[in-house]
Each structure stands twice: as C-alpha cells, then as structure tokens.
Amino acid sequence: MSKIDGQDGRIAPEQYGSRNHALTFTDRTRKNLKFINEARRNNQDVHPVTQTVNSMLGLLIFPHEKGFDASIKKMPLAQLSSEGWPRIDVTLGESATLGELVRRMRNAAAHRRITFSSDSSDALQEVVITFSDKRRGDEGMTWCAQVNATDLQVFALKFIGLLEKYEREGTVGRSRNDTAG
DSSP: OOOBOTTTSOBOGGGTOSTTSHHHHHHHHHHHHHHHHHHHHTTOSOOHHHHHHHHHHHHHHHHHHTTOHHHHTTOBHHHHHHTTOOOOEEEESOOOBHHHHHHHHHHHHHTTOEEESOOOOSOGGGOEEEEEEOOTTOSSOSEEEEEEHHHHHHHHHHHHHHHHHHHHHTOTTSOHHHHOO
C-alpha cells in the first residue's frame, strides 16, 4: 500500500522518488505547469501553451509505457465530463472513451499532427490546439480533435490526478471492471 501525502491526497514522493516512475513524472509535470503559469503572470518570457503541450505529450507517452492504458481504456468521456473534465471537441471521427481519446492524441503527437491556431503567448484560451490522426494507408485524416490551451492544461491536470488515483488504489494496468467484486 502506498503512503498518502497528507497535504492533498497524492502519493508521497518518497514512495516513488525515481524519475523513472510514472508518478514522479506526473508530479513534476504538475509542478512545472504551475511554475510556468506563475512566471507568465509575473511577466516572465515563458510560454505556457508550449509547456502545456509538452506536458501533455509526456503524459500521453510515459504513463502508457508504464501500463496505465488498461485502467483508462473503457472510461466513458461522458462520465469525465460530469466530473468536471473539460471537453475536447472531436470534429472528425469519434472517441467515446478516454482510452480512445488518449490513443488518438498519442498518435497525433507521434506523427507530428498537432497544430496551433496562433502564436499568442498572452492568453492560453486564445490558442486552439488541433490533434489529427489517420489510419495507415488512408490519404486523409480520419480523426481530429480541438481544444483550447486552457482546457488542455485542465485536462492534463485532471489526467495526472486520475493516474495518481489509480496508483493509490493499486489498479494500474487493470480496468475498473477487473477490480470490481
């Protein structure tokens, strides 16, 4: 059983400590996002949109390689919406589950199919990020989703919280159905 940090319910850092642990990565990602946002508020020359996307890229890949996919594979996006997660607007194709959405976003990242609506560094909400994906052999895109940078940052933080929750529950690598009963 993992030790819980009394401050906010997260796994205590000494429980995972190594940079190689998925939750060390998620915790440091949260800290970096907070730092960049604060630095921007203090008029520092930093780029919150770039940090948000870099954070999301790491969150799409690193936890995948550590077995978190099975835990999120069948989680309905409608459920997440009711839990306060931001909406990611799928404009082409569909993604009914968090697993499908994350897989498609990971594919978009792996094949450099992420675009930005502007180069604004002043306001996260002004920048819309588009993730696109296609099946091998298809000419055109078969899936596309858009989200403003503010919502992507909230999504990243919610995703971190979900990964930490699964680690606390000991359900990493198993779907919710595998742990019932």
